[in-house]
Structures are given as C-alpha cells and as structure tokens.
Amino acid sequence: xxxxxxxxxxxxxxxxxxxxxxxxxxxxxxxxxxxxxxxxxxxxxxxxxxxxxxxxxxxxxxxxxxxxxxxxxxxxxxxxxxxxxxxxxxxxxxxxxxxxxxxxxxxxxxxxxxxxxxxxxxxxxxxxxxxxxxxxxxxxxxxxxxxxxxxxxxxxxxxxxxxxxxxxxxxxxxxxxxxxxxxxxxxxxxxxxxxxxxxxxxxxxxxxxxxxxxxxxxxxxxxxxxxxxxxxxxxxxxxxxxxxxxxxxxxxxxxxxxxxxxxxxxxxxxxxxxxxxxxxxxxxxxxxxxxxxxxxxxxxxxxxxxxxxxxxxxxxxxxxxxxxxxxxxxxxxxxxxxxxxxxxxxxxxxxxxxxxxxxxxxxxxxxxxxxxxxxxxxxxxxxxxxxxxxxxxxxxxxxxxxxxxxxxxxxxxxxxxxxxx
Amino acid sequence: xxxxxxxxxxxxxxxxxxxxxxxxxxxxxxxxxxxxxxxxxxxxxxxxxxxxxxxxxxxxxxxxxxxxxxxxxxxxxxxxxxxxxxxxxxxxxxxxxxxxxxxxxxxxxxxxxxxxxxxxxxxxxxxxxxxxxxxxxxxxxxxxxxxxxxxxxxxxxxxxxxxxxxxxxxxxxxxxxxxxxxxxxxxxxxxxxxxxxxxxxxxxxxxxxxxxxxxxxxxxxxxxxxxxxxxxxxxxxxxxxxxxxxxxxxxxxxxxxxxxxxxxxxxxxxxxxxxxxxxx
Numbered sequence: 001x002x003x004x005x006x007x008x009x010x011x012x013x014x015x016x017x018x019x020x021x022x023x024x025x026x027x028x029x030x031x032x033x034x035x036x037x038x039x040x041x042x043x044x045x046x047x048x049x050x051x052x053x054x055x056x057x058x059x060x061x062x063x064x065x066x067x068x069x070x071x072x073x074x075x076x077x078x079x080x081x082x083x084x085x086x087x088x089x090x091x092x093x094x095x096x097x098x099x100x101x102x103x104x105x106x107x108x109x110x111x112x113x114x115x116x117x118x119x120x121x122x123x124x125x126x127x128x129x130x131x132x133x134x135x136x137x138x139x140x141x142x143x144x145x146x147x148x149x150x151x152x153x154x155x156x157x158x159x160x161x162x163x164x165x166x167x168x169x170x171x172x173x174x175x176x177x178x179x180x181x182x183x184x185x186x187x188x189x190x191x192x193x194x195x196x197x198x199x200x201x202x203x204x205x206x207x208x209x210x211x212x213x214x215x216x217x218x219x220x221x222x223x224x225x226x227x228x229x230x231x232x233x234x235x236x237x238x239x240x241x242x243x244x245x246x247x248x249x250x251x252x253x254x255x256x257x258x259x260x261x262x263x264x265x266x267x268x269x270x271x272x273x274x275x276x277x278x279x280x281x282x283x284x285x286x287x288x289x290x291x292x293x294x295x296x297x298x299x300x301x302x303x304x305x306x307x308x309x310x311x312x313x314x315x316x317x318x319x320x321x322x323x324x325x326x327x328x329x330x331x332x333x334x335x336x337x338x339x340x341x342x343x344x345x346x347x348x349x350x351x352x353x354x355x356x357x358x359x360x361x362x363x364x365x366x367x368x369x370x371x372x373x374x375x376x377x378x379x380x381x382x383x384x385x386x387x388x389x390x391x392x393x394x395x396x397x398x399x400x401x402x403x404x405x406x407x408x409x410x411x412x413x414x415x416x417x418x419x420x421x
Numbered sequence: 422x423x424x425x426x427x428x429x430x431x432x433x434x435x436x437x438x439x440x441x442x443x444x445x446x447x448x449x450x451x452x453x454x455x456x457x458x459x460x461x462x463x464x465x466x467x468x469x470x471x472x473x474x475x476x477x478x479x480x481x482x483x484x485x486x487x488x489x490x491x492x493x494x495x496x497x498x499x500x501x502x503x504x505x506x507x508x509x510x511x512x513x514x515x516x517x518x519x520x521x522x523x524x525x526x527x528x529x530x531x532x533x534x535x536x537x538x539x540x541x542x543x544x545x546x547x548x549x550x551x552x553x554x555x556x557x558x559x560x561x562x563x564x565x566x567x568x569x570x571x572x573x574x575x576x577x578x579x580x581x582x583x584x585x586x587x588x589x590x591x592x593x594x595x596x597x598x599x600x601x602x603x604x605x606x607x608x609x610x611x612x613x614x615x616x617x618x619x620x621x622x623x624x625x626x627x628x629x630x631x632x633x634x635x636x637x638x639x640x641x642x643x644x645x646x647x648x649x650x651x652x653x654x655x656x657x658x659x660x661x662x663x664x665x666x667x668x669x670x671x672x673x674x675x676x677x678x679x680x681x682x683x684x685x686x687x688x689x690x691x692x693x694x695x696x697x698x699x700x701x
Contacts, residue, residue: 349661
C-alpha cells in the first residue's frame with residue numbers, strides 16, 4: 001500500500017534527499033504569492049490588469065482554455081474504463097479522472113477572477129440563454145465538474161484515513177458522516193457507466209463549443225472558421241492524453257512500480273500519438289482550406305500584421321504541424337521504442353501544441369482586429385501586456401494544479417483494496 | 422530502463438489490445454463527429470431576430486458624414502447624460518479616409534443591430550432587444566464576461582473597469598446625468614437614450630422631433646448631421662432624410678448584423694459604384 005510509494009529523491013553528496021517536502025513548500029509559496037494578486041483584483045477591480053476594451057480577454061482566458069484542454073483525457077478514459085470495459089486501464093482511469101477534475105477546477109478558479117462580477121458566477125445556471133455558446137460552455141463545465149467530483153469521490157474515500165482514523169470512533173458524528181459519504185460514494189461508483197456517458201456528452205459538447213465560441217464571430221476574420229470546434233476537441237484529446245501518459249509514467253512506473261503494466265502505459269502513448277497525428281492532419285487541411293483553396297484578403301492581412309509582432313506563422317508550422325507530426329509518430333511507435341525517457345520527453349510536444357493552439361486562437365482575433373471604417377477597412381494592431389496581478393493569479397492557479405497533483409500522486413490510493421463488482 | 426517484472430506480451434493479448442484501440446478510436450471519432458454537428462448546427466443557431474418584425478416604432482439614426490465637422494459635441498453630450506469617464510465612450514468620432522484619400526469624420530454610436538452579435542452571445546441574457554428594436558442592457562444580470570465586447574464588430578461596447586465617476590467634466594455644459602450609475606465590472610453601451618424615448622412616448626412626444634424625447638447626441642449636434650426617428654413611419658425625420666439622400670450605407674454590412682444606424686457617405690464616395698451597390 002502506501003509504504004510502497006517511492007518519492008523522487010536527489011543525491012546531495014552521499015545523502016539522498018526526498019524532494020517532496022521542498023517541492024510542496026515551493027508550491028505553497030506560489031499560492032501565497034498568487035493570493036496577493038487575487039486579493040488585489042477582487043478589491044480594486046479589473047483595471048489592475050493589462051486588459052482593455054480592445055483586448056478584453058487575455059492571459060487568464062488563455063490559461064482557462066489550456067486548463068480545460070489538459071482535462072481532456074478524463075472523458076476518453078471514462079469511456080474506455082466504464083463503457084468499453086478495458087480492464088488494464090482501470091487504475092489509469094482514476095488518474096485521468098483526477099487530471100480532469102484538476103483541469104476543470106483550475107479553469108473555474110481562474111474564470112472567477114476574470115469575471116467583472118465574480119459574485120454573479122451562478123447567473124448562467126439560473127438565467128438560461130441557450131443560443132449563447134458561452135452559456136452552453138458554462139452549463140457543461142458546471143455539470144461536468146459535478147460528474148468529475150462524483151467520479152473522484154469514491155477514489156479519494158478509499159484512502160485508509162477515511163476507514164481507520166481514530167476520530168471515526170472517538171467522535172460519533174464524524175463516523176456517521178463518513179458512513180454516509182461511503183454510501184454516497186458507493187452509489188456514485190455503481191453509477192460509473194452513466195457518469196461516463198454523461199461526462200463524454202458534456203465534455204465533447206463544450207470542448208467543441210469552446211472552439212465555436214470564437215469561430216461564430218464573423219466580425220473577427222481570422223476566428224471565423226468552420227473546423228475550430230473539431231480542432232479544439234482533438235487538440236484537447238491529444239494534449240490531455242499526452243499529459244496522462246506523462247503523469248501516469250511518473251505516478252505508476254516511478255512512484256508505484258509494478259502497479260500498472262508497461263504495456264498499458266505504452267498503449268496510452270499510442271492513443272496520444274494516433275490522436276496527435278489525426279489532429280495535425282485536420283489542422284493542415286484546415287490551413288489548406290482557409291489559405292490555399294480560398295483567399296480572404298482580411299485574414300491574409302491579419303496574418304501579415306500578426307507576423308510583424310509575433311512568430312505567428314512560424315508557431316503554426318513548427319509548433320502545431322511539424323513537431324506534433326514527429327511527436328505523434330514517435331508516440332504511435334511506443335511499443336517498438338519502449339524507451340520511457342524518450343517517450344516522456346516527446347509527450348511534452350502535444351501538450352505544448354494544445355496550449356499553443358488555444359493561446360494563438362485567443363489572441364489572434366483580438367491583437368489584429370478589423371476596423372469598421374466603410375471605405376478603407378484596415379487591420380488594427382492592438383497591444384496587451386499582462387500586469388503582475390495577472391501573472392500572480394496565473395501562478396496561484398498553476399500552483400494549485402501542481403500541488404493537488406503532487407499530493408494525489410503521493411497519497412491517493414489508486415489501487416483499490418476492495419473487490420469491485 | 423526496462424522493468425525486470427515485465428514479460429513479453431502474448432500474441433493473443435496483442436490482438437485484444439489492437440481490437441481495444443480500434444474500439445476506442447471508433448467511439449471517439451463518432452463522438453467527435455456528433456459534437457461538431459451539435460455545436461455548429463443546433464446550439465450555435467441564431468435566435469430569431471426580434472428586430473425587423475412588428476408594426477411598432479423601430480428607432481433608427483442617420484448620420485450625414487458631409488455635415489459632420491468633428492466637433493465631438495455628440496460624444497460630450499453622451500458623456501454628460503450617461504455620466505461617463507473620458508476613457509469609456511459610448512460614442513466615438515474618428516478621422517477616416519475615403520478611397521481617394523480624402524479625410525472625413527466618422528461618428529459611431531451603437532449600431533442597434535437587428536441581428537446583434539452581442540445579443541446572440543450573451544450567456545445570461547443581460548443584453549436584449551427591446552420591442553422598439555433598441556439593444557439594451559440589464560446591468561443587474563451582467564456577469565462581466567466581456568464576450569459581447571469580443572463579439573461586437575463595431576467596438577461599441579465599453580467595460581466598467583473602474584468605479585463610476587462622481588460627475589462627468591462635460592456636465593453641466595453638455596447636459597446633466599439622466600441615468601443611474603452602473604456598478605464596476607459590467608459592460609455598458611449606447612442605448613439611444615432610452616430614458617428620453619420612454620419619457621417622451623409616455624407624454625405623447627415624438628422622438629426625433631421633440632428634443633426632450635430625442636437622444637442627447639442628436640440634440641447636441643450643431644450642424645444637424647444626426648437625424649433620429651421611427652424607421653417604420655414614412656413621415657418620421659429619419660425616413661424623410663433617407664428618401665432625400667440619394668445613397669445611404671451601413672457599417673460592415675457584409676456581416677449581416679442589420680444595423681439601424683445609416684450613414685450618408687461623403688459626396689466623392691457616393692459616386693463610386695462600390696457604394697451604390699451596397700444599398701441595392
């Protein structure tokens with residue numbers, strides 16, 4: 001059980017030092033730094049950020065989109081474990097649920113700071129507006145986060161502390177509360193397949209709608225793109241599953257050797273590789289459709305303007321086409337390669353590509369916006385520099401993600417003690 | 422870094438694994454196809470415009486670019502009446518050029534689109550069409566997500582980044598505050614001075630004719646470049662002005678937002694075939 005977990009150590013001279021406490025302290029320091037920015041923005045309002053009327057969505061929305069993409073493995077593995085019932089992924093499925101929960105809770109947290117009226121975050125749930133893509137995204141994220149909590153609860157409650165802690169008998173109400181929690185967790189666990197179907201539906205809907213959130217805006221030129229929804233889905237799957245591979249090698253092969261077979265881990269790399277290649281294929285076709293088979297003067301001008309301030313075209317060809325093809329091919333051949341260090345290093349590329357896609361998408365239409373001048377319409381170059389508050393809140397949510405992941409990697413009982421079904 | 426416990430996979434196992442991967446692949450492809458279908462076809466569908474239907478008044482504005490001298494009085498009056506700080510303007514006057522390079526002033530209020538992108542995207546319905554076609558805001562519903570700002574092709578929306586100011590420096594010279602302050606963290610916009618229209622209509626005044634019922638920017642314009650009125654009434658000042666003008670145009674007509682603000686283009690431009698095509 002817990003005693004078999006190997007924490008990463010580093011050698012200093014002859015001593016072998018456990019890095020875990022130092023790593024956790026660093027993350028807690030990051031959270032404290034982040035709280036400074038969080039308090040500042042809640043007290044003083046959004047004018048402490050670098051956002052403006054020309055660029056109303058900035059660093060936080062990019063982090064939000066990326067965090068949701070990083071949770072993209074949860075729905076895939078929910079289906080694999082509960083619906084297709086592929087047994088050897090069962091333990092990894094729990095890690096996928098955790099990554100999903102972390103991605104979505106991080107996104108929710110950063111959105112709270114980005115809203116002008118954070119206390120009205122619940123409005124979309126009550127005041128329905130089904131023709132708005134952002135409404136649909138909000139509803140799906142809220143519901144999906146609930147699904148993820150329901151999926152995560154039984155896993156967390158398997159920790160021995162919830163069964164054998166002396167307080168459970170010393171304080172009767174805690175004992176009763178835990179009994180009730182275990183009962184609820186058991187219901188949730190039995191409802192696994194239903195939750196998996198709900199999770200699949202909800203998360204496919206909103207991963208696609210996040211792309212559509214941008215792509216329905218005809219006035220923004222470069223955003224107006226039919227294939228954005230499907231690209232967002234596939235890039236979330238590619239980046240999310242690459243992250244799952246990376247973290248499951250770390251959690252299961254390094255920290256809990258022998259708990260998951262190498263074959264299962266290599267299969268995750270293969271799934272990630274296959275989807276990465278499929279995504280790159282779609283992206284290159286999308287490029288061809290929008291830039292080669294058709295020509296839109298405004299989009300061409302926008303791209304030109306973006307290239308003057310950032311390596312926009314280069315990041316596409318390098319970061320979203322060439323490197324993912326190499327990474328995808330290597331990951332697809334994981335069974336033949338069998339070198340976990342190489343595979344782990346390579347699996348960073350689809351993750352970076354997924355984040356880059358969202359980063360570029362969010363900024364492209366805002367930085368190079370089209371003027372409404374009737375006779376000589378032009379592309380205006382807007383500028384945006386995040387302030388320390390934005391970096392601080394960014395540090396807060398990223399530290400939260402890493403801290404929760406580290407604690408889970410160390411303490412979460414992935415191997416069930418009970419006999420299932 | 423080979424695991425010593427690892428055993429070479431059996432042939433049969435590998436077959437199962439391949440079938441598993443195919444199953445996973447098939448399921449994901451199907452699901453992604455469904456998601457694409459739903460997100461683009463049913464959920465993203467535009468709600469029906471409430472703008473062009475009905476017999477009631479539909480308020481619109483006409484701005485004659487040839488008469489505009491760029492004095493910014495419209496902007497100042499708007500600031501005074503809505504109590505706006507200098508860095509958040511509902512109405513913006515900018516200098517633009519014609520295709521032949523002549524400069525002119527382009528004065529831009531909210532277009533009050535009949536197919537307003539901001540109404541389509543608002544996740545809580547804080548932006549809505551009034552019966553008279555004006556695109557209005559419910560400041561108590563707005564969550565400050567700023568999707569409407571991102572969606573508006575005319576940059577007509579301003580976010581309340583700071584606390585509202587005490588008093589605009591344009592008051593009282595250009596008017597007095599007529600609407601309550603909006604809280605920090607909501608998006609605001611030009612509303613064609615609905616407080617004046619509603620006040621006037623209740624008392625039998627005619628917006629566009631009686632100054633008390635007409636938007637402040639129209640009243641403040643010293644050259645009469647702005648004309649206001651009911652687009653559904655042939656006798657209204659705007660309908661007459663539209664008939665009089667040989668050519669009118671609207672901004673970004675390519676986006677099918679159906680704005681209710683019309684412009685009389687500069688004389689040089691009104692002769693080019695490009696403009697005449699726009700009005701059909």
